[in-house]
Amino acid sequence: MNHLHDLPRYCPDCGVTLTEEDDLAVEYWQGEQRIYHVWCRTCSWAGDITRVRRMVGHEPAD
Numbered sequence: 620m621n622h623l624h625d626l627p628r629y630c631p632d633c634g635v636t637l638t639e640e641d642d643l644a645v646e647y648w649q650g651e652q653r654i655y656h657v658w659c660r661t662c663s664w665a666g667d668i669t670r671v672r673r674m675v676g677h678e679p680a681d
């Protein structure tokens with residue numbers, strides 16, 4: 620199974636393109652959620668990025 624297409628492509632802080640070679644993106648699971656731990660070499664931002672497969676939103680209130 621190839622999970623690489625889910626990898627974050629841009630740094631959420633500085634917006635630089637993340638590359639597999641230079642930037643850390645470690646995939647792990649927490650329960651049923653896939654989480655990527657990303658470290659941006661450019662701005663040193665580090666954090667976890669999760670993919671939301673289905674948004675559970677609130678009904679718009681009238």
Ligand SMILES: [Zn+2]
Nearest residue numbers: 630633659662
């Ligand atoms: Zn960055």
